[in-house]
Amino acid sequence: MALRVRQFRLGAMTDSADTRRQLLDLIDELAVVRGKVTLSSGKEADYYLDLRRVTLDRRSAPLVGDVILDLLEAEGLLDSIDAVGGLTMGADPVGTAVMHRSVLRDRPLDSFVVRKEAKKHGMSRRVEGPDVSGRRVIAVEDTSTTGGSVLTAVEALKEAGAEVVAVAVVMDRNTGAKEKVEATGIPYLTALTTGDLGLE
Numbered sequence: 001m002a003l004r005v006r007q008f009r010l011g012a013m014t015d016s017a018d019t020r021r022q023l024l025d026l027i028d029e030l031a032v033v034r035g036k037v038t039l040s041s042g043k044e045a046d047y048y049l050d051l052r053r054v055t056l057d058r059r060s061a062p063l064v065g066d067v068i069l070d071l072l073e074a075e076g077l078l079d080s081i082d083a084v085g086g087l088t089m090g091a092d093p094v095g096t097a098v099m100h101r102s103v104l105r106d107r108p109l110d111s112f113v114v115r116k117e118a119k120k121h122g123m124s125r126r127v128e129g130p131d132v133s134g135r136r137v138i139a140v141e142d143t144s145t146t147g148g149s150v151l152t153a154v155e156a157l158k159e160a161g162a163e164v165v166a167v168a169v170v171m172d173r174n175t176g177a178k179e180k181v182e183a184t185g186i187p188y189l190t191a192l193t194t195g196d197l198g199l200e
Contacts, residue, residue, distance in 0.1 A: 016066075016067070016070040016074075019063055019066045019067055019070065020067055020070075020191070020192065020196075022063055023054075023060060023063040023064065023067055023192070024192060024196055024197060026054055026057070026059060026060040026063065027049075027051070027054050027060070027171065027192070027197065028197055030053040030054050030057060030060065031049055031050050031051055031053045031054045032047055032048075032049060032197065032199070033047060033048040033049075033050060034046065034047045035047065035048070039145055043145065043146075043175065045173075046199075047199055049143055049171065049173070049194070049199075051090070051142035051143045051170060051171060052089075052090065052093070052142065054142075055090075055093035055094055055097065055142050055170070056093050061093060061097045062097065062100075062101060064093070064094060064097045064098075064170055065094075065097030065098045065099075065100060065101030065102070066101050067170065067191040067192070068084070068094065068097075068098045068140065068168055068170065068191055069098060069101055069102060069105060069107075070191070071168055071189055071190075071191045072138065072168065072189070075166070075187075075189055077138070077165060077166060078107060079107070080136060080165070081109065081136045081137060081138055081165055082109065082110060082132075082135040082136050082137060083109055083110035083111060083112055083129075083130060083132060083135055083137045083138075083162075084098045084099065084109055084110075084111055084112075084137065084138045084139075084140050084168075085111050085112035085113055085114060085127075085129065085137070085139070085140060085153075086113075086114055086139050086140045086141050086149075086150060086153045087114045087116065087141070087149045087150065087152050087153040087156075088113050088114060088115060088116065090141055090142045090143070090149065091113075091114070091139075091140050091141050091142065091149075091150075091153065092113055093142070094140045094141065094142050094170060095111040095112065095113070095140055096111055098111065098140065099111035110129065110130045111129060112127055112128060112129035112130060112132055112137070113127070113128045113129055114126060114127050114128075114139075114152075114153040114156045114157065115127075115128065115156075116152070125160075126156045126159070126160065127156055127157060127160040127162075132157060132160050132161065132162035133160060133161030133162065134161055134162075134163075135162055135163070136162075136163045136165050137157060137162045137163065137164055137165065138164075138165055138166055138167070138168050139153045139154050139157060139164055139166075139167045139168070140167075140168050140169070140170075141153075141167070141168075141169045141170070142169075142170050142171070143169065143170060143171045143172070143173060144169045144172055144173065144177035145173050145175050145176075145177060146175065146176055146177055146180060147167075147176070147177035147178070147179075147180035147181045147188075148180075150167050150169070150177070150181065151180070151181060151184065154167065154181075154184070154186065164186055165187075166186060166187040166188070166189050167181050167186055167187070167188050167189065168189045168190070168191070169188070169189070169190045169191070170190075170191050170192060171190070171191070171192045171193065171194065172190035172192070172193045172194070173193075173194050174193055174194060174195065178190070
């Protein structure tokens, strides 16, 4: 077992199903808060899913990067994209995790951060990090309810001259985000769903 953990940390070949299982276990342990809550979208739910408890945790952050990379590879996109990122702040640790894990796979990707609005000073940029103009990018998000946040990022990326190849979400709630994003003509990819946690 010790050898396997060492190989995993070094970025060697891993079992994507096992990676998903490990991440689901940590999401269930760290991120699921059961009880009536009102989501940022205004909708009510029987649980709250705080994915930042996962994407910012030292144990699960590498798994987040790996499941997104596995998803992009399965969709045949990994070799044709240049960068990943999304709307601050939910997407920030996701993009960073993907960037770091991509280096270990010898398929390095840049990361970027999309501001909710442009800075009022300096270069007045909405997309921070390496220039995305003319580059093929993936807009990522930790979890999506209505798709509004990630579509805000998509709009900013297009304005910055990027080609948005797809949206990739760590965990989808199955509450309409997929349909809203795909209505714009952009593929919506999800690594995990709340159904995988038995929350539906």
